[in-house]
Amino acid sequence: MKTSEILAKFNDSTSRIARAMRRFAELYFGNFSWRPPGWLSRTAAGWGRFQRAHPRLILSAMIAIFVISCGGAWTWNWYSHLPKPRKVSAKIVPIEVTKLEKELKFPRLVIYFSESAARLEDLKKPSVQGVRLEPHLSGAWHWVQGDILVFQPSEDWPADQKFSVIFDKSFFPRHVLMERLIHETQTPPFSIAIKELEIYQDPTNPTRREISATLELTHAVDPGELDRHVQLTMVGGSNIFSANDPAPHFNTTYGLHRRVAYVHSSPIALPDQDDFLKLTVTKGVRTAQGGAQTRDAIEEKLRIPSVASMFQIDSIQTTIARDKNGEPEQLIVLTTTADISTRELAKALQIRLLPKRKVSEAEKEAEVESSEEGDQTSEDSGASNEETDSDDDSVGSQVKETELWKSATDVPDDVLEAARPVVFAPVESEKPQGRQHAFRLRVESDGELYVRVNKGVRAFGGFPLSEDYSAVVNVPALPREVQIEGQGGLLALNGERKLSIRSRGLNAIEYEIARVATTQINHLVSQTEGKFQHPRFQVSDLFNEENISRIALERQPIALENKWKANYSAFDFSEHLRKPADGGSERGLFFVTARGWDPLTKKPIKAAKDSRFILVTDIGILTKKNADGTHDVFLISIKEGKPLPNLVVDLLGKNGIPIQSATTDANGHCAFGSVEKSTREKTPVAFVARNGDDVSFIPYAEGFRLKPKW
Template sequence: MNTSALFQKYNLSKLPELIFGKISWRRPRWLSRIIDGWTRFERAHPRMIAPAIIAIFLLSCGTAWTWNWYSHRPKERRVQATIAPVSITKLEKELKFPPLNVYFSDHAARLEDLQKRSLSGVHLNPHIAGTWRWSADDILLFEPKEDWPAERKFVVIFDRNFFPHHVRLERLRYEFKTPALTIAIRDLVLYQDPINPAVRQVTATFEMSYRVEPGELERRLEFETLGASKIFAAADPSPHFTITYGLHHRVAYLRSSPITLPEREDWLKLKLGKGVRASPGGAETHQSLEEKLHIPSVATFFRVESAKSVIVRNKKSDPEQIIILNTTAAIATRELTKSMELWLLPKRNVENSNTRPEKSETDEDSSEDERVTDDGVKSK
């Protein structure tokens, strides 16, 4: 059985149609015009067909060779510039604004410009007061006369004649961005007045990376007691705190109104909302800050944390034994002595003890002293 008979018997010619369906293609008009034009040209000039095909082939080969040569030809060496990130101005009594450093991949300075204290031909947009100078033939510095604004985008623009003729820069415009405003809450503590122990306040310190004008923190600060305890007096109006600004308005000190210890322990949350504006540039913070402080109750505010004894020598160089107490809050010495007693424990009967070896009288006295100092402190 031949192939044709096999196709007719099993109708295999319709198998592709059964699998893929009917597929029809219609050539576009532009292709039809090219084919029709080529047909007319072939009928009119039958002897020109072979030379035309050869010409098209040679033209294609020439185009491919030209593109390969162009893509592999030696490229012109260009100097690259890299802008280092601008750092935050260090908080000091006399502020020293950090410079902008531009590093080049090769020597880029004119010899006559290396000794100049101020250069022209390079610009900073937006403008900020300062001077440009070369610190080396491949390092360009911009020394500002004012602090950098927070979170601001700058563009460094070079003139074409700023560099020597043989120096080809990769591009003449470079962008960089200054750091954002950051705020940190430090030393959130419950403070007790050493002169008047009845006065207790919450204190905290704020550290900012840029200058902040008065009022920015006050409008976004708030206290919240997680257990809903009433620690502030009812007659005390909100916001229950005052802010004092320190060095260059980059440090702020918070002091709350006097608080009353609750009946039960609680937590106080200090929240700083987002949107605090920096003085240079007006950039705002994008996130809120929160810190929590444990507020003890009336019963747990004062307690003895530790007690230990030490031997010191007095003015006559005689050894004396003293007891050191560490407490969680200040207390008057007179009040403390009223609530303390020292107990002298009896000596141990070492002779009747079968569990430990016999000790000398010196060791026995030392053990007695240790018990008196470590275990003999009681509170009424």
């Protein structure tokens, strides 16, 4: 086929495609008219003449262009898959501000490399050459490991300073090719923080007061630098400084490394009206090293009270605290805005127990309606709350919401006069003057307390309480609690076998008795830690007393005559010491949990709970570890106080199999060899002694102590 025919067919195909696209465009977009510019028409005509004159040249050029394009694509693909040199990158950890300590430890400059980049001989050197900082800073470079380079400065870093880390080419081995040899970092900017701003009252001179402020700086400054930037101004324009006191009304002293500044004002006089003092540190404070400046001003305000408002009662709250014997006691805590002796404040304090507020007929009707709605809601939600334990730890109040006063302004004078005075006693504090004051009282009744502090009482410095302070607070409710008396975990088998229980505010106690199988002593010891009478399972979610015990529940009613006083009862182990009907190995090892029980809701009270591990036995065990790792074991009868001869004592391993066994002599003594090298399943866990059905044990590990209950 001739070249002209090929070109003719190509042009014909192109023309048909162009006509089809033109018809498609006219169908959707309409007719467009376009006339080419003269230069384009002339170029097209010239190209047509050249094409007709040299058809073979045109085809050869097209083939050449195609071949060159394919060759170029292949060449680029070949070049892109050539092995490239592996370059090592470096990352500089940001430099921190030097921590303020008595002995300054300047932070290191740490550089992490993407792979090992150190010469082998440099790893052992205390310092290396070939790397430097610009600008210069005294210190030494050394490799921590092959990919970590550290610069340890011998002076502090200047603030807000750019540093360049420059490596010599010869610093790295020949095979290490770095991405770049110059890296940059910057130190933190210089900043100042106001840590404290307060009115200081001289404890030895009640008439002397001043403004005290503490400033913390990230870098040291020259003496006198802060004096040019610190300003004390009154927002409201009050004049608290003496007319004879020239500006700037303060002096500055410096603390540790001149990075802590203390600003003390001249003596101040309280204004006639409350005002605010503003402490400002303007920007531009310069560091002693490098001359970096703070970028922003900082300020903080302090309320300056007037003479009339200097001393006020800031807050009041009631709380329950424990005395040295662990007994709860009711407290009222008052917080004041100025220092005063607690005993001095007690002279102006009155506390009265308010009677119940009389409820109007309208309030009674509203109460009936709300109670009916509440009953309906309770019925609807009863099913969903059936499994929810009660967690209220306080003795419930019998006073209805409508019978409460809630505010001191609601209490009429005649009701206040009829209210019963409450005796109280101040709780001594360590300081003679203070701002938190506690008063101990004893009120065994539900209701509210009316607390009044009479005006006129004066705080330290002669500041009077300008107005009576009155408040109504609830009587502090004593917590509902149950406690197993005593500290030990041992009960005599032939004794009363009873636990003394103290409770408060409970109508019933639920006991959970987890009787541990004697075949599980190895697990009991190896899976717990802590004291013998209070062992804690190491991973209680996976392994606890449920894995080694039979568990029984027993509920005991309490004759609750006074919910404010402690009740004493006993729990008897006798029934739980009987041998199981199925011949189980359980005997006298118990996890006992006593918790409050609400007979009305039939739910346990989670907040009132105490637990104890109890061993009921007549076998007392005493162990003595010798210097060579051997042990002497002595058995004695708890009832008779005499040695127990001819009893077998086993030293159990972790798997429950005895490692060694021995029989006591006439003195109740037996000896065990050293087992310090025993490991894995033979790790010793406990000495176990048996006398018929009576079983006793003591953990092998040091730190466990077996205390009798008494």
